[in-house]
Structure formats: C-alpha cells, structure tokens
Amino acid sequence: MIRSEALSARHPGGDVLFFPDMDVPQGSVVLLRGPSGSGKSTWLSLVAGLLTPHSGRLVVADTVLHDADHPSHGLRGALRDAWRATHIGLLPQRLHLSPALTVAENLALAHWAAGLRPDANAITEALGSLGMTALAGRKPHQLSVGQAQRVALARAVLMRPRVLLADEPTASLDDAAAAAALALLRDTARQAGATLVLATHDARVAHAWRNEAHIFLYEIDLLRFLDKGLML
Amino acid sequence: MNVFTLSWRYAWSRPLSAGLNVLMLTLGLAALAFILLVQQRLTDALERDVAGIDVVVGAKGSQLQLILAGVYHLDVPPGNIALAEVQALGNHPQVAQWVPLSLGDSLAGHRIVGTTPDYLAWHGAELAQGRLWQSPMQAVLGASVARSTGLGVGDRFVGVHGLGVGGHAHGNQPYEVVGVLRDHGGVLDRLVLTATESVWKVHEDDMAVDDEDRAALEAEREVTLVLIRYRTPLAAVSFPRWVNAQTSLQAAAPAYELTRLLSLMGVGVGVDVLQAMAGVLLAVAALSVFTALWQAVRERRADLAMLRMLGAGPIRLAMLLLLESLWLALLACGLGLALAQGLMTALPWWWQADAASLMGAMVWPPVLWGVPALALGVALLAALLPAWGAYRLDVATLLQAPV
Numbered sequence: 296m297i298r299s300e301a302l303s304a305r306h307p308g309g310d311v312l313f314f315p316d317m318d319v320p321q322g323s324v325v326l327l328r329g330p331s332g333s334g335k336s337t338w339l340s341l342v343a344g345l346l347t348p349h350s351g352r353l354v355v356a357d358t359v360l361h362d363a364d365h366p367s368h369g370l371r372g373a374l375r376d377a378w379r380a381t382h383i384g385l386l387p388q389r390l391h392l393s394p395a396l397t398v399a400e401n402l403a404l405a406h407w408a409a410g411l412r413p414d415a416n417a418i419t420e421a422l423g424s425l426g427m428t429a430l431a432g433r434k435p436h437q438l439s440v441g442q443a444q445r446v447a448l449a450r451a452v453l454m455r456p457r458v459l460l461a462d463e464p465t466a467s468l469d470d471a472a473a474a475a476a477l478a479l480l481r482d483t484a485r486q487a488g489a490t491l492v493l494a495t496h497d498a499r500v501a502h503a504w505r506n507e508a509h510i511f512l513y514e515i516d517l518l519r520f521l522d523k524g525l526m527l
Numbered sequence: 528m529n530v531f532t533l534s535w536r537y538a539w540s541r542p543l544s545a546g547l548n549v550l551m552l553t554l555g556l557a558a559l560a561f562i563l564l565v566q567q568r569l570t571d572a573l574e575r576d577v578a579g580i581d582v583v584v585g586a587k588g589s590q591l592q593l594i595l596a597g598v599y600h601l602d603v604p605p606g607n608i609a610l611a612e613v614q615a616l617g618n619h620p621q622v623a624q625w626v627p628l629s630l631g632d633s634l635a636g637h638r639i640v641g642t643t644p645d646y647l648a649w650h651g652a653e654l655a656q657g658r659l660w661q662s663p664m665q666a667v668l669g670a671s672v673a674r675s676t677g678l679g680v681g682d683r684f685v686g687v688h689g690l691g692v693g694g695h696a697h698g699n700q701p702y703e704v705v706g707v708l709r710d711h712g713g714v715l716d717r718l719v720l721t722a723t724e725s726v727w728k729v730h731e732d733d734m735a736v737d738d739e740d741r742a743a744l745e746a747e748r749e750v751t752l753v754l755i756r757y758r759t760p761l762a763a764v765s766f767p768r769w770v771n772a773q774t775s776l777q778a779a780a781p782a783y784e785l786t787r788l789l790s791l792m793g794v795g796v797g798v799d800v801l802q803a804m805a806g807v808l809l810a811v812a813a814l815s816v817f818t819a820l821w822q823a824v825r826e827r828r829a830d831l832a833m834l835r836m837l838g839a840g841p842i843r844l845a846m847l848l849l850l851e852s853l854w855l856a857l858l859a860c861g862l863g864l865a866l867a868q869g870l871m872t873a874l875p876w877w878w879q880a881d882a883a884s885l886m887g888a889m890v891w892p893p894v895l896w897g898v899p900a901l902a903l904g905v906a907l908l909a910a911l912l913p914a915w916g917a918y919r920l921d922v923a924t925l926l927q928a929p930v
Binding site: 404407 | 528529530533536537539540829830832833834835836837838839840843922
C-alpha cells in the first residue's frame with residue numbers, strides 16, 4: 296500500500312513540487328502519467344525512500360517514511376536503506392546492470408546490498424520464473440535489450456518487495472516488446488503480491504491496460520494535480 | 528559474494544587500467560624496498576665487520592687508513608708495531624681482549640692474515656670443511672677465496688709479498704689448506720687466515736742468512752695492528768687518548784671512523800636521493816590510482832546509485848571504493864616486495880661476484896614493514912576523495928537520468 300497526504304518535494308532549484316494525495320491498496324497497479332519533467336521520477340524517489348519529502352505524510356508498505364507533524368516517526372539513514380532493500384524493488388529507466396558481473400552476480404548484488412548472504416536458490420528461482428536460467432553465467436553485454444530488462448526485473452523482485460517501481464519500462468521498446476514487458480511486470484508483481492507502480496508518459500501503456508480492472512491512474516504535473524484516483 | 532569479492536571484481540572490471548596502476552605502484556614500491564634492503568645490507572655488513580672491536584691500535588698515520596686496513600682489509604696499513612708494545616697494551620687494565628693481525632702477503636689478491644683463532648671467534652665464523660690451524664704454515668680459507676682459487680683442504684699454495692698480484696713469491700714456504708670457512712657475509716670471506724707465527728716464519732726464512740740473524744729477527748718480531756675489546760665502555764673515553772699521547776702507537780675507533788667514512792663518501796646523501804626518487808615514483812603511482820578510482824566513480828555513478836537503491840548504505844559504497852584501492856595496493860605491494868627480494872637474490876648470480884655479499888638470500892629487516900604500510904597509506908589516500916564522492920552520491924538524480 297501507498298498512502299500520501301499533502302506530499303511535496305523540493306527541487307534542487309528551490310521550487311516545491313506538490314503531489315496528489317493517494318491511497319493505494321496493497322497489490323494494486325498504479326499508472327503514473329505525465330510528460331517528461333512532470334515529477335514522476337521524483338515521486339518514485341520519494342516512495343523508494345531515496346528523497347526526503349519537503350512536507351506532508353508518506354506511508355509505504357505499512358511503514359511511515361515521513362510525517363511532517365511527527366518527524367521522529369519517519370525512517371532515516373541506515374534504517375531507511377535497510378527498509379528499502381527488503382520492501383522496494385526498482386526497475387529504473389536505465390537498467391544499471393554491472394558490466395563486471397554475470398547475470399547471477401548482478402542479482403546477488405541485491406542480497407549484498409541488503410547485507411545478506413547470497414541465496415543461490417532464490418537467484419535460480421527468480422531467473423527461472425522469467426525464463427532466464429540459461430543466461431545466469433552471461434555478462435550484461437551478452438544480453439539483448441529484452442533479456443537485460445528481464446534480468447533487471449528479476450533483481451528488482453529478488454527480495455520479494457512489497458512495492459515494485461518501474462520508471463519508463465517501455466521507453467526504448469517496440470510495440471511487441473513493450474506489450475511483453477508490461478505483461479511480464481504485471482505477472483511478476485502479481486506473483487510477488489507487490490503493488491506495482493509504473494511511471495510513464497508512453498500512451499501505449501494506458502492503451503494496453505484500458506480494460507484492466509483495479510488500475511489506478513494518476514497524472515502528475517508540476518504544482519498541479521490533474522487527476523486523482525481515476526479508475527480506468 | 529561479499530564486499531571483498533565484489534570490490535575485487537569491480538577493481539578488475541577495467542583490466543588495462545587496473546593492470547597499469549598495479550604496475551606503477553609495483554615499480555615504486557619495489558624501488559623503495561630495494562633501496563631499503565641494500566641500505567640495510569650495507570649497514571649490516573659494515574657493522575658486522577666491526578662487531579666487538581672497540582678500538583684498533585697500529586702505527587701512527589691516518590686513523591681511517593688504520594680502520595680500512597685492519598677492519599675491512601681495503602687499504603695498506605700505516606706500518607708495523609713491535610710485539611713488545613702490543614704485549615704491554617694487552618696488560619693495560621682497560622683491555623679485556625686483544626687480537627693481533629699481521630698483514631703483508633697475499634694469495635691471488637686475497638690477503639693472508641696472521642692472527643689467533645680468537646679473530647674467527649670474534650666474527651662468529653664457522654668452518655665448512657676441515658679444521659683451524661694448529662701450527663705455522665697451515666691456513667684456513669674464507670669462502671670467497673676458496674671459490675675463486677678453487678683450493679680446498681689438503682691443497683698447498685705459496686703467498687706473494689705485498690697485497691697485489693705480481694709480488695715476490697715466497698716459494699720456499701708453502702701453506703697447507705686445513706680448513707674452509709662457511710659463507711660469512713663479511714670480511715672473513717675474502718681472507719686467508721693463518722697463525723701469526725706463519726707470517727713471521729715466512730719472512731724470517733726469507734731474510735735470515737744465519738742463526739744469529741734469525742735470532743735477531745725473532746727478537747724484533749712485529750705485528751701490523753691489534754684489535755682490542757674494552758673491559759668497560761668508559762675506556763672509550765680515556766684509552767685512545769692514552770695510546771695516542773703516551774705511546775708511539777695510534778688508536779682508532781671503528782664506529783667513529785665508519786661514520787666519518789660514510790659521510791666522506793656521501794652514502795647517506797645518496798640513499799636520501801634514491802629514497803626521494805622512489806617517493807616521487809610512489810606519488811605518481813598514487814596519483815594514477817586516484818585518477819583511475821575517480822574516473823571509476825564518475826563512470827559507475829549510476830551503478831553505485833543502483834546499489835544505494837538496492838539498500839546499500841553510503842558507508843558500504845565508500846568501503847567498496849576503499850577496498851578496490853586496497854586490492855590494487857595489496858597486489859602491488861606483494862609484487863613490489865617480491866621484485867625487490869628477487870633482485871637482491873639474483874644480483875650476485877648476475878654479477879657472478881662475491882662483492883655481492885651485500886646481496887644474497889632473502890631477509891626481512893623491520894624497516895621493510897614500512898613498504899606495506901606505505902602501500903596501505905597510498906591506497907587510502909588515493910581512495911579518499913573517490914570514496915567521499917561515492918558517499919555523497921545523489922541517488923535520485925542519477926536514477927532519473929535518461930537512457
């Protein structure tokens with residue numbers, strides 16, 4: 296679940312960006328829309344605990360990340376890092392697979408970052424669920440774009456996060472690949488029981504999920520909240 | 528995968544850059560280690576030869592010459608001294624032990640030294656073959672002498688008058704080799720040792736024309752110099768002064784003359800210059816590692832941000848960078864020390880000369896611990912700023928970077 300009230304973030308330039316209040320139940324799919332620069336990625340960073348809000352209250356996966364009225368209730372520093380490791384999965388626009396490591400080792404990074412011993416079974420299972428077992432020993436440069444995205448997705452869900460964030464997952468894909476990626480994200484999130492948040496300005500996403508039930512659509516724009524809790 | 532394996536993999540993700548950095552660090556550390564080892568060996572060798580010798584007494588002349596002739600056997604002695612005067616010195620209350628040395632002849636450029644077995648005991652010499660002399664005209668060879676002349680126990684040789692090649696050969700008085708010393712690493716390796724009486728006998732046999740003449744020569748027996756150990760350290764203040772003022776002899780303290788010699792040769796300055804050069808080499812290597820790490824942080828900022836996204840704290844990222852640098856330094860340190868020790872071991876073989884008693888088998892003097900310590904310092908210094916950069920990474924901005 297994701298719940299935000301009067302949430303805002305300060306841009307490096309000093310502008311304050313206000314976000315709509317949200318109350319997203321666990322296991323839902325959120326489609327975050329808006330043009331480039333509208334604040335989608337900033338909102339993702341807030342939910343992931345990478346940015347500290349300027350004001351308001353933000354609760355993610357039953358954890359109070361920030362509460363302007365009760366600052367001590369929020370998570371900070373190492374606690375927030377540890378929480379993020381186990382509660383948030385991120386599929387960034389750039390996949391950031393380490394070229395020095397194999398596919399399996401790239402997944403093991405999630406364990407290392409969380410301070411855990413690598414779990415070979417979990418890695419094999421995550422790769423297997425995405426049909427990537429045979430590629431475990433390859434380096435990222437030996438993968439196709441689609442394969443690399445699957446590896447990044449496997450890494451994002453390895454720790455069974457409560458919230459899966461995807462930033463422009465279809466930006467560089469053709470129609471067929473984009474449809475496959477969306478289906479994969481949806482299925483993976485569903486299997487993990489995670490709330491899926493897609494930040495995109497790609498109209499194909501809304502089009503593809505036009506007939507899906509329980510998809511929350513939010514449009515975010517600088518200083519302006521356009522649409523709130525619209526069910527497609 | 529742990530932070531050590533991960534940092535190793537990251538360090539070698541750009542093999543050419545990492546390899547060049549390791550090479551530069553290795554050369555700097557090897558140069559420094561080699562200089563330290565040579566300096567240590569030089570000091571050890573010089574100190575080993577003066578070990579236990581508090582003062583050298585000989586004929587008046589240059590004190591440095593007396594030390595070079597009597598301790599290092601590198602110069603001609605200033606003259607001889609009467610045996611009676613030596614015996615008087617031996618009875619002095621501040622003298623605990625004394626050893627006479629009689630010089631004058633040589634074998635293939637190696638000095639024949641007439642002395643007592645105490646001389647070998649003072650130097651801690653050990654026999655590799657045979658035994659010590661028990662009567663005149665028996666000789667014990669230093670290890671280098673045995674190697675260069677090919678002589679062994681049971682062989683005979685004749686001495687040549689003077690310390691160079693081409694002097695008058697004492698053909699009627701051959702020596703018999705009764706022992707060969709083990710490698711000593713000091714001056715003994717280069718000497719032929721025999722009883723003092725051997726030196727007297729060779730020259731008396733050569734010079735005496737009849738029994739009366741021989742009796743006169745025996746009455747005027749001399750030695751070249753005397754090595755003395757004090758009974759008390761306080762003697763160092765008064766004994767040389769007494770010798771120089773009250774007798775026809777002169778006393779020279781090896782420790783003082785050695786310091787003077789090194790100062791005259793500018794050895795200390797030379798070592799300082801070499802160390803400074805090694806320091807510059809290390810500084811360049813450190814700069815190179817810093818540049819490589821800084822570049823790595825810049826290139827991998829997004830990857831590092833991803834690690835932050837995955838839950839790694841900023842301190843873990845900084846540690847990762849520090850360890851990358853430490854891996855390079857550790858490798859370079861191991862290679863540098865191996866290179867320096869290898870050079871020390873290989874040079875004698877390369878030169879095929881025993882002058883390389885300064886080199887030889889591997890040693891680890893305490894001063895050499897400075898090399899890994901320095902490597903560690905260089906690694907930490909080079910990684911400090913990059914690690915700080917990783918610590919301060921703006922994760923959100925980097926993750927939002929477009930494709």
